[in-house]
Amino acid sequence: xxxxxxxxxxxxxxxxxxxxxxxxxxxxxxxxxxxxxxxxxxxxxxxxxxxxxxxxxxxxxxxxxxxxxxxxxxxxxxxxxxxxxxxxxxxxxxxxxxxxxxxxxxxxxxxxxxxxxxxxxxxxxxxxxxxxxxxxxxxxxxxxxxxxxxxxxxxxxxxxxxxxxxxxxxxxxxxxxxxxxxxxxxxxxxxxxxxxxxxxxxxxxxxxxxxxxxxxxxxxxxxxxxxxxxxxxxxxxxxxxxxxxxxxxxxxxxxxxxxxxxxxxxxxxxxxxxxxxxxxxxxxxxxxxxxxxxxxxxxxxxxxxxxxxxxxxxxxxxxxxxxxxxxx
Amino acid sequence: xxxxxxxxxxxxxxxxxxxxxxxxxxxxxxxxxxxxxxxxxxxxxxxxxxxxxxxxxxxxxxxxxxxxxxxxxxxxxxxxxxxxxxxxxxxxxxxxxxxxxxxxxxxxxxxxxxxxxxxxxxxxxxxxxxxxxxxxxxxxxxxxxxxxxxxxxxxxxxxxxxxxxxxxxxxxxxxxxxxxxxxxxxxxxxxxxxxxxxxxxxxxxxxxxxxxxxxxxxxxxxxxxxxxxxxxxxxxxxxxxxxxxxxxxxxxxxxxxxxxxxxxxxxxxxxxxxxxxxxxxxxxxxxxxxxxxxxxxxxxxxxxxxxxxxxxxxxxxxxxxxxxxxxx
Numbered sequence: 220x221x222x223x224x225x226x227x228x229x230x231x232x233x234x235x236x237x238x239x240x241x242x243x244x245x246x247x248x249x250x251x252x253x254x255x256x257x258x259x260x261x262x263x264x265x266x267x268x269x270x271x272x273x274x275x276x277x278x279x280x281x282x283x284x285x286x287x288x289x290x291x292x293x294x295x296x297x298x299x300x301x302x303x304x305x306x307x308x309x310x311x312x313x314x315x316x317x318x319x320x321x322x323x324x325x326x327x328x329x330x331x332x333x334x335x336x337x338x339x340x341x342x343x344x345x346x347x348x349x350x351x352x353x354x355x356x357x358x359x360x361x362x363x364x365x366x367x368x369x370x371x372x373x374x375x376x377x378x379x380x381x382x383x384x385x386x387x388x389x390x391x392x393x394x395x396x397x398x399x400x401x402x403x404x405x406x407x408x409x410x411x412x413x414x415x416x417x418x419x420x421x422x423x424x425x426x427x428x429x430x431x432x433x434x435x436x437x438x439x440x441x442x443x444x445x446x447x448x449x450x451x452x453x454x455x456x457x458x459x460x461x462x463x464x465x466x467x468x469x470x471x472x473x474x475x476x477x478x479x480x481x482x483x484x485x486x487x488x489x490x491x492x493x494x495x496x497x498x499x500x501x502x503x504x505x506x507x508x509x510x511x512x513x514x515x516x517x518x519x520x521x522x523x524x525x526x527x528x529x530x531x532x533x534x535x536x537x538x539x540x541x542x543x544x545x546x547x
Numbered sequence: 548x549x550x551x552x553x554x555x556x557x558x559x560x561x562x563x564x565x566x567x568x569x570x571x572x573x574x575x576x577x578x579x580x581x582x583x584x585x586x587x588x589x590x591x592x593x594x595x596x597x598x599x600x601x602x603x604x605x606x607x608x609x610x611x612x613x614x615x616x617x618x619x620x621x622x623x624x625x626x627x628x629x630x631x632x633x634x635x636x637x638x639x640x641x642x643x644x645x646x647x648x649x650x651x652x653x654x655x656x657x658x659x660x661x662x663x664x665x666x667x668x669x670x671x672x673x674x675x676x677x678x679x680x681x682x683x684x685x686x687x688x689x690x691x692x693x694x695x696x697x698x699x700x701x702x703x704x705x706x707x708x709x710x711x712x713x714x715x716x717x718x719x720x721x722x723x724x725x726x727x728x729x730x731x732x733x734x735x736x737x738x739x740x741x742x743x744x745x746x747x748x749x750x751x752x753x754x755x756x757x758x759x760x761x762x763x764x765x766x767x768x769x770x771x772x773x774x775x776x777x778x779x780x781x782x783x784x785x786x787x788x789x790x791x792x793x794x795x796x797x798x799x800x801x802x803x804x805x806x807x808x809x810x811x812x813x814x815x816x817x818x819x820x821x822x823x824x825x826x827x828x829x830x831x832x833x834x835x836x837x838x839x840x841x842x843x844x845x846x847x848x849x850x851x852x853x854x855x856x857x858x859x860x861x862x863x864x865x866x867x868x869x870x871x872x873x874x875x
Contacts (some may be wrong), residue, residue: 227580228565232769240762252555412753428582434568434816434845440562442766488762488821497816497842498570501861504841512840513832514825517762533829 230460234334237442240517247523247530249342254444254524263457274322279471285336286337289525293344295354302377306358308340310347321546322385323347324417325356326374326394326402328521330426330450331457332361342395349507349535352542355381359401366459367468374405379414387415391542393483396521397457399425403470403499410478421538422499424492424520428471429454429463433494446491446520469498475506482510483541486520486533512538541547550693551636563707565770568845575851575858579817580854582772590658593783596691603661616663616842617853620733623682631704634686636668640674650713650875651675652745653684653703654730658754658778659785660689662725670723674779679861680870683709690832693786695796702733707742715743721811724820724849725785727753731798731827738806747873748826752820752848756780756799757791761822774819799827803834810838811869813862815846841865848873 239248263270298309325346327339334342335358345355357377360369374392381390394402399422406420431449440448458468466473482503486496495511503510515522515530524530567576574760630780651676656668662670662684671684687701702720709718722730727750734748759777768776786796794801810831814824824840831838843850843858850859 227567227576228583229566230579230770230772232563232565234562235560235765237560238557240760240822242760242762242822248555251558255556255558404733405708432568435568436569437563437565438770438817438845442558444558456686457685461609481856488825493816494568494570494844498844500841501843504865505861512842514829514840514842515823515829516826518768533833537832 227413236545237461239459239490243517243523244529246528247517249326250443250524250526250528251517251519254519257444257447259427260450262450262452263453271332271363271456273446279455282333282348283337285525286341287303289341290337290344293341293348295344295347297340297344299340305377307377308356308358308394310341310343310354310356310480312347312351312353316354319343319389321352321389321391321413321542323352323417323542324374324378324381324383324390324392325349325354326359326392326398326405328396328398330453331397331400332453335361336358346535350539351531352539361457362459367457367461370401370457371404371408371467374401375408375412378405378409378417382415388418389546390417391419391421391545392417393423394425395423397426397453399423400427400429400470403427403473404467407467407470407473408480416478416480417478419541420480422482422496423485423534424490424493425484426450426454426492427469427495427499429458429469431477433492433498435491437492439489439493441521442489443491444489445524449491471495471502475503475508479503479506479508481545482508483513483538484510484511485515487515487520487522489517489519491520498507503515511541553614570619570858571845571851574854574856575845577851578854578856579847581768581773582847584685585772585775587775588778590660592778599691599784601659602819603618605661610661611665613853614669614670616817618665618669618672618811621669621676623672623675625668625672627668627807630683631706631708633701633739633751633765635705636671636684636686637683638671638682640675640679640681644682646716649719649746650709651678651680651682651870652706652709652718652720653682654733655684656721656722656724656726657724658781659698659728660781663687663689674863677860678867678870683711690784690787695789698729698785699732699795701735702729702874703736703740706733706745710743711731716746717874718745719747719749719874721749721751721824721866722753725749725754725781727751728755728757728798729799731755734796734807735795735801744808747869748806748808749869750810750824751813751866752815752816752818753812753827754778754782754820755797755823755827757786759796760825761820763819763822767817767819767821770817771819773819773848773852777819799823799830803812803831803836807831807836808836810836811841811866812838813843813865815843815850817845817847819848829865839869
């Protein structure tokens with residue numbers, strides 16, 4: 220990687236108003252427009268632990284109502300359980316063949332500091348509904364109480380427990396946003412500890428670079444209606460004083476020539492994390508790892524919000540196809 | 548496709564200065580910075596044919612000097628020839644096995660109105676150098692004298708002549724920018740006329756939508772240092788009065804459920820044609836066609852200009868791998 224040079228000439232772009240494009244579904248256009256007025260997220264500084272506790276206590280009930288509605292729409296039966304001592308939501312579709320079918324270990328997003336509980340349960344259930352496989356959604360420990368490496372360690376512990384009864388050739392690890400980071404980090408830990416690798420890894424708009432060095436942190440700032448700007452405070456409180464370039468904190472900087480499973484990477488052209496996605500896709504391929512990239516038109520971070528949006532269903536269809544292929 | 552709605556709320560983005568990111572090679576950073584001051588291209592209106600003739604007569608000598616230097620660096624022997632009456636540059640690497648090796652029919656870019664002659668010869672030779680296969684670069688007819696469908700018809704004629712001695716399982720059609728459009732259109736014509744399909748299609752930052760409806764025509768305007776904005780005049784003079792949504796003019800609107808070869812699609816996150824690329828990738832996959840997407844960090848339209856840029860070499864390496872795979 221080269222360092223930036225103050226002598227370089229910047230590109231100058233005038234102020235602009237950007238409408239939803241006609242090239243996406245009507246539902247996606249509506250969601251982009253609805254999101255257009257969103258303020259930036261207002262996270263506390265990483266140094267103020269008490270402010271974090273208050274922040275989470277304030278926002279959790281608001282979010283919980285939304286996620287409870289999401290959860291009510293889930294058809295797959297969900298068992299709340301502990302695996303290797305880690306809280307998990309085990310979403311097992313009807314007809315699941317425990318001896319043969321794929322199992323998707325899913326790591327929820329939420330900027331490393333949110334998204335446990337009802338959200339983790341609802342997104343696990345929705346993934347099981349749409350992908351049609353058993354999903355184990357991990358409610359990993361989070362800061363401020365439990366910073367790095369608690370989250371990927373929890374995922375590795377669950378994976379190791381699943382290995383007792385499930386062939387790794389049937390296991391896929393994946394996650395979205397912060398969950399994509401943790402899924403990649405857990406897979407690297409699995410590799411470096413000599414455990415058998417899963418059959419595949421799914422990185423949905425992943426925050427794989429906590430230094431946020433990618434170009435889209437500038438070019439898609441404000442344009443992404445979900446993530447208006449980077450999350451340095453969340454990244455710092457998660458890192459808990461560790462160097463942000465540590466490959467287990469920023470998997471973009473890992474050495475993939477030592478091996479990694481086939482990987483699906485997803486993003487959108489308006490995604491603040493578009494650069495994260497294309498950079499890790501290229502890094503994997505440069506190391507000879509089989510990796511496929513899927514980028515959706517005008518999509519912000521994390522998909523076109525909630526609701527029945529055809530493009531969101533397309534993501535799940537690609538993930539389903541990928542999981543079936545790598546576990547076949 | 549849904550239509551846009553005036554009632555939608557736009558995203559408001561303030562004026563900004565965007566530096567080259569530290570996540571790309573030093574050579575790429577230099578080229579982005581060099582390009583930052585480029586003015587918009589100044590094409591004549593499509594209605595003024597005489598202005599087009601003068602414009603081309605003025606710019607050709609300047610470009611020719613640059614492309615002659617490019618051509619001098621080419622190692623592969625190039626024969627200037629006619630195939631099916633169409634001017635071509637046949638670039639045959641040493642050791643090419645005429646009975647077994649892949650052949651890459653390449654369609655040069657240049658906004659449908661430029662890029663013939665020395666440029667077509669030089670890019671064909673460079674492709675042969677870096678990919679290591681025989682490249683037949685087509686110097687197709689262009690407007691204002693010869694608008695659509697002259698260009699794809701020339702490519703189909705060359706393809707059909709090559710079929711007399713070459714198994715289609717060894718043939719790949721590809722092109723860059725306008726050439727990506729023409730390569731896709733020619734492949735659709737080949738299909739619809741019942742000719743055997745090539746083994747693969749390569750669409751490098753392709754102008755597959757002459758209506759320029761994609762989001763990146765807005766979001767990457769000015770940011771792309773090569774193409775600061777769309778090319779409606781070039782598209783109009785090429786279309787010669789035909790409906791721009793005709794699938795042979797805008798292959799994005801074709802029906803791919805009728806079949807298409809495996810396809811490699813390339814773009815960059817700063818590419819004005821990023822939306823073209825992701826939209827056709829998704830459209831192909833939605834129709835069940837095998838298609839792979841490769842997007843480079845901060846790359847503008849057509850790659851990081853000329854010169855020895857590692858990212859440009861990476862594109863050629865992916866194309867080489869793809870051609871070897873689909874013709875294996």
